[in-house]
Amino acid sequence: MRVNFTVNGRRHEADDVWEGESLLYVLRERMGLPGSKNACEQGECGSCTVRLDGVPVCSCLVAAGQVEGREVITVEGLADFAAHRSEAHPGTGCASGACGTALDEARRWEAEPSGEDARETGELSPIQQAFIDAGAVQCGFCTPGLLVAADELLERTPEPSDADIREALSGNLCRCTGYEKILDAVRLAAARAEEAV
Amino acid sequence: MGVTGSPTSINQGTRTKGGIGESTLRPDGILKVTGEFAYSSDMWHEDMLWGHTLRSTVAHAEIVSIDTSEALATSGVYAVLTYDDLPTAVKNYGLEIQDTPVLAHGKVRHHGEPVALVAADHPETARRAAAKIRIDYRELPVITDEASATADDAVLVHEGRTDHHIGHVAHPNIVHRQPIIRGDAEAAKARADVVVSGEYVFGMQDQAFLGPESGLAVPAEDGGVDLYVATQWLHSDLRQIAPVLGLPEDKVRMTLSGVGGAFGGREDLSMQIHACLLALRTGKPVKIVYNRFESFFGHVHRHPAKLWYEHGATRDGKLTHMKCRIVLDGGAYASASPAVVGNASSLAVGPYVVEDVDIEALALYTNNPPCGAMRGFGAVQACFAYEAQMDKVAAELGMDPVEFRQLNAMEQGTLLPTGQRVDSPAPVAELLRRVKAMPLPPERQWESAGEQADVRALPGGLSNTTHGEGVVRGVGYAVGLKNVGFSEGFDDYSTARVRMEVIGGEPVVTVHTAMAEVGQGGVTVHAQIARTELGVAQVTIHPADTRVGSAGSTSASRQTYVTGGAVKNSCEAVREQVLDIGRRKFGTYHPAWATAELLLEGGKVVTDGGEALADLADVLEDEAVDIELEWRHRPTEAFDLRTGQGNGHVQYSFAAHRAVVEVDTELGLVKVIELACAQDVGKALNPLSVVGQIQGGTIQGMGIAVMEEIIVDPRTAKVRNPSFTDYLLPTILDTPTIPVDVLELADDHAPYGLRGVGEAPTLSSTPAVLAAIRNATGLELNRTPVRPEYLTGT
Numbered sequence: 001m002r003v004n005f006t007v008n009g010r011r012h013e014a015d016d017v018w019e020g021e022s023l024l025y026v027l028r029e030r031m032g033l034p035g036s037k038n039a040c041e042q043g044e045c046g047s048c049t050v051r052l053d054g055v056p057v058c059s060c061l062v063a064a065g066q067v068e069g070r071e072v073i074t075v076e077g078l079a080d081f082a083a084h085r086s087e088a089h090p091g092t093g094c095a096s097g098a099c100g101t102a103l104d105e106a107r108r109w110e111a112e113p114s115g116e117d118a119r120e121t122g123e124l125s126p127i128q129q130a131f132i133d134a135g136a137v138q139c140g141f142c143t144p145g146l147l148v149a150a151d152e153l154l155e156r157t158p159e160p161s162d163a164d165i166r167e168a169l170s171g172n173l174c175r176c177t178g179y180e181k182i183l184d185a186v187r188l189a190a191a192r193a194e195e196a197v
Numbered sequence: 198m199g200v201t202g203s204p205t206s207i208n209q210g211t212r213t214k215g216g217i218g219e220s221t222l223r224p225d226g227i228l229k230v231t232g233e234f235a236y237s238s239d240m241w242h243e244d245m246l247w248g249h250t251l252r253s254t255v256a257h258a259e260i261v262s263i264d265t266s267e268a269l270a271t272s273g274v275y276a277v278l279t280y281d282d283l284p285t286a287v288k289n290y291g292l293e294i295q296d297t298p299v300l301a302h303g304k305v306r307h308h309g310e311p312v313a314l315v316a317a318d319h320p321e322t323a324r325r326a327a328a329k330i331r332i333d334y335r336e337l338p339v340i341t342d343e344a345s346a347t348a349d350d351a352v353l354v355h356e357g358r359t360d361h362h363i364g365h366v367a368h369p370n371i372v373h374r375q376p377i378i379r380g381d382a383e384a385a386k387a388r389a390d391v392v393v394s395g396e397y398v399f400g401m402q403d404q405a406f407l408g409p410e411s412g413l414a415v416p417a418e419d420g421g422v423d424l425y426v427a428t429q430w431l432h433s434d435l436r437q438i439a440p441v442l443g444l445p446e447d448k449v450r451m452t453l454s455g456v457g458g459a460f461g462g463r464e465d466l467s468m469q470i471h472a473c474l475l476a477l478r479t480g481k482p483v484k485i486v487y488n489r490f491e492s493f494f495g496h497v498h499r500h501p502a503k504l505w506y507e508h509g510a511t512r513d514g515k516l517t518h519m520k521c522r523i524v525l526d527g528g529a530y531a532s533a534s535p536a537v538v539g540n541a542s543s544l545a546v547g548p549y550v551v552e553d554v555d556i557e558a559l560a561l562y563t564n565n566p567p568c569g570a571m572r573g574f575g576a577v578q579a580c581f582a583y584e585a586q587m588d589k590v591a592a593e594l595g596m597d598p599v600e601f602r603q604l605n606a607m608e609q610g611t612l613l614p615t616g617q618r619v620d621s622p623a624p625v626a627e628l629l630r631r632v633k634a635m636p637l638p639p640e641r642q643w644e645s646a647g648e649q650a651d652v653r654a655l656p657g658g659l660s661n662t663t664h665g666e667g668v669v670r671g672v673g674y675a676v677g678l679k680n681v682g683f684s685e686g687f688d689d690y691s692t693a694r695v696r697m698e699v700i701g702g703e704p705v706v707t708v709h710t711a712m713a714e715v716g717q718g719g720v721t722v723h724a725q726i727a728r729t730e731l732g733v734a735q736v737t738i739h740p741a742d743t744r745v746g747s748a749g750s751t752s753a754s755r756q757t758y759v760t761g762g763a764v765k766n767s768c769e770a771v772r773e774q775v776l777d778i779g780r781r782k783f784g785t786y787h788p789a790w791a792t793a794e795l796l797l798e799g800g801k802v803v804t805d806g807g808e809a810l811a812d813l814a815d816v817l818e819d820e821a822v823d824i825e826l827e828w829r830h831r832p833t834e835a836f837d838l839r840t841g842q843g844n845g846h847v848q849y850s851f852a853a854h855r856a857v858v859e860v861d862t863e864l865g866l867v868k869v870i871e872l873a874c875a876q877d878v879g880k881a882l883n884p885l886s887v888v889g890q891i892q893g894g895t896i897q898g899m900g901i902a903v904m905e906e907i908i909v910d911p912r913t914a915k916v917r918n919p920s921f922t923d924y925l926l927p928t929i930l931d932t933p934t935i936p937v938d939v940l941e942l943a944d945d946h947a948p949y950g951l952r953g954v955g956e957a958p959t960l961s962s963t964p965a966v967l968a969a970i971r972n973a974t975g976l977e978l979n980r981t982p983v984r985p986e987y988l989t990g991t
Contacts, residue, residue, distance in 0.1 A: 135223075
């Protein structure tokens with residue numbers, strides 16, 4: 001079957017998709033977006049977390065056909081997505097939780113070509129930069145999923161408590177860091193956002 | 198069209214300036230946070246096929262027949278291989294003993310053993326075709342424990358063993374046995390005022406690295422193969438792969454692709470040979486990616502163990518003697534079992550002075566899943582038992598458990614049970630003092646946020662199973678002793694190639710090693726070392742491959758020590774050569790070239806007084822200095838097979854933990870509140886990374902204590918929980934805060950005085966958590982992981 005959907009702000013068609021293929025498989029193997037990782041393929045580890053119409057989901061559990069006409073954000077689009085959000089909502093101002101990127105806004109947004117390679121532009125989203133600065137990246141396999149989940153948490157809850165962070169990221173396993181530096185990273189991103197206001 | 202997602206040179210750029218001792222950031226950090234870092238499962242090649250492994254559904258059986266015809270006839274299938282298709286007479290591999298079949302022949306010896314391979318144009322096609330392979334098994338009785346393994350009439354897991362251990366074991370179903378006898382434990386026992394014994398059971402832990410076993414094999418025009426794979430030791434893989442393929446080693450070109458964690462689980466081969474066989478058979482690139490279910494069968498696990506310990510002490514608190522017996526279940530194939538036995542026995546006494554010991558450790562062949570390397574490597578199991586014993590003896594004497602440990606703590610100069618003298622700092626008592634001195638977390642934290650209890654902070658968490666009633670707190674301590682590096686006479690060397698040249702007017706250094714970066718941060722510290730030794734800002738880390746000499750394994754806490762040492766060594770040789778060039782070109786202009794101690798700093802040649810003599814760019818111009826050297830740490834020697842005596846280890850590392858737990862005694866649920874750690878790292882080359890390693894190791898130890906276990910059915914030897922749904926791993930909700938106190942007492946024998954870091958925290962966190970749960974509940978708890986039913990008596 002053919003599936004039409006939007007990934008990181010760009011419309012895509014995937015052809016010859018087998019009915020059993022997951023969104024994760026289509027992203028990784030058909031679209032050349034291997035940033036979402038394949039660690040358990042049963043929704044337990046969160047390594048494949050993407051946003052589907054703004055909602056964090058395990059892309060391994062989403063059948064490719066379910067994304068017809070919908071919006072997907074992966075780690076590859078996170079920097080542009082965050083940049084767009086901060087343009088749309090200067091400051092944070094999203095404490096109500098109602099200020100996530102609206103569907104129609106997301107549809108209007110397109111990744112800038114140059115924005116696809118953060119190494120060239122030097123642009124990372126605040127949570128990406130915080131993960132590097134806090135030492136929250138070791139082997140890095142859990143990192144893309146954690147970043148997508150953490151970014152969504154901060155969009156919803158700009159000043160999360162430690163318990164909020166733990167609750168929001170409890171679906172993402174990490175085997176390297178002991179999670180302490182991941183907590184540090186989320187706290188750091190939140191603190192920097194507060195300073196920026 | 199080449200491989201996409203193949204590893205690229207990592208350019209440190211100018212954003213991460215810094216030498217050793219600084220918390221410079223990972224050079225691969227940006228790639229990893231943007232999703233661009235190419236892990237082994239991300240490899241892609243035009244026209245590539247997908248490989249799949251068919252694995253045995255039974256643990257022990259004769260293979261009567263295999264019928265692959267239907268699988269081979271499936272549309273989209275390019276090859277189906279069994280044992281009969283192996284190209285050479287070499288059909289087994291192994292780290293120490295070549296007893297592991299590439300594909301089962303005649304017999305399967307454990308649940309999940311590889312039997313056949315399929316290559317197809319879609320992974321699902323490969324899976325479905327594999328399901329059509331018909332195998333007729335004649336099942337055999339399973340050997341699952343010491344009694345069934347060593348019975349006189351026991352079926353031999355490996356008939357006709359010929360390895361060098363066979364002459365020293367009491368039964369062919371024992372892989373290796375190592376006694377350590379020193380002094381006279383029986384005589385010393387007579388001096389004891391108290392004697393305490395205990396039996397302990399340690400469950401089977403999985404490394405559970407997040408990046409599954411995976412890689413891509415690309416057949417080459419010269420008849421060889423290029424393999425892109427996640428591993429811990431490229432050259433060890435190569436040594437095992439080439440003979441099975443019937444190729445010389447230079448026709449198997451290996452490149453490390455991104456590794457999603459390892460923890461010992463990638464020391465043994467998994468899909469490497471399988472992918473190469475399929476690629477060479479089909480003439481097409483073949484990618485294999487295990488799913489999580491298969492990953493549980495695709496790598497060896499931590500040895501489960503049964504341990505019996507006896508300690509005696511005088512009334513004033515000095516240990517008199519120790520006797521112990523450690524039985525490790527090695528499963529169906531040897532893997533690293535002999536070396537695990539060596540560690541378990543030689544470190545069985547822990548970081549304590551006990552002059553009279555009688556130790557025996559052995560590993561069994563059984564039909565359980567094969568076990569081998571995992572972080573802590575034999576020392577973890579022993580630490581769990583001896584630390585429980587320390588608490589028991591202290592309680593028997595009415596002493597504080599920390600003071601009792603400090604009273605018996607080893608120190609620099611202590612003689613180990615192997616007769617080896619510890620010749621570097623061993624701050625065991627100090628680490629315990631430090632960890633005890635840290636402030637305790639406040640009581641009843643779940644109330645501190647306000648009047649309403651925050652259930653998330655309670656045992657059971659969001660399940661909302663308690664509001665604090667029936668919850669009790671406990672505190673426990675533990676400390677551990679781990680060797681660093683490969684022991685027992687192993688030639689534990691590493692190689693580094695370092696090149697300095699001028700690019701774009703700037704001096705640039707390239708560091709090329711075969712070191713496996715598995716997340717530990719070696720790529721960061723190699724650049725730090727090069728900057729420190731060669732004074733340049735720009736350091737490029739070349740992809741790790743087999744075009745440079747072996748770096749040894751990224752394991753045993755050895756990689757920063759040994760490959761870091763090799764990088765330092767090669768940098769020093771490069772520096773000397775650069776200075777020679779400088780003397781040749783500029784020596785006549787300034788007497789300091791001949792007389793002063795010269796350094797490379799800030800891109801210049803400077804005197805030790807700080808005077809700049811020349812820019813490196815002017816010294817080198819269009820010359821490049823390129824040197825590859827090996828580096829070895831001090832030699833070790835084998836343990837005597839009867840007495841265990843010998844200078845077997847090169848260095849030791851020490852960590853201490855204090856665990857604070859809260860237990861819901863009604864439901865048997867445990868919440869670890871805090872796991873404070875104090876560790877001596879000799880010298881923290883990168884403090885940020887060091888703390889990350891300590892915290893990560895701490896949580897792996899906590900996992901053993903409260904949740905992680907591969908459960909094997911004792912009747913069938915089948916694995917019951919090969920998934921992340923049923924094998925429980927700590928989530929961020931399960932983990933405590935982990936304050937870390939890093940001590941730096943230099944080891945004069947090590948590069949920069951450093952001490953291997955990665956494993957020690959995994960040793961002591963498990964017994965610390967157990968001690969805290971015992972402290973909270975008053976229960977004996979001699980088995981790990983602790984399950985709710987042990988706490989509620991149900």
